[in-house]
Amino acid sequence: MLTHKLAVAEEWIANHTGTPFAEPVPAPLTEAALQLAAYWYVQREGASDVRLTAVPFGVLELINPYRESVTGHVAS
Secondary structure (H helix, E strand, O other): OHHHHHHHHHHHHHHHHOOOOOOOOOHHHHHHHHHHHHHHHHOOOOOOOOOOOOOOOOHHHHHHHHOOOOOOOOOO
């Protein structure tokens, strides 16, 4: 299950940043993937009394420098 959560976290980061999650992976992206996978593993229940967030604190801050900037119209 952890291997799957880590693979999904890596794909989520690649989609969010617009760049492939490929070797060599910068240390901040690896840390973000590990944090995200661990969070999703701990919060894997469908219902909880605790207020949940989609992404734990710190993950977006780690990956934002790697995010591709897109301005203007993007043709599909």
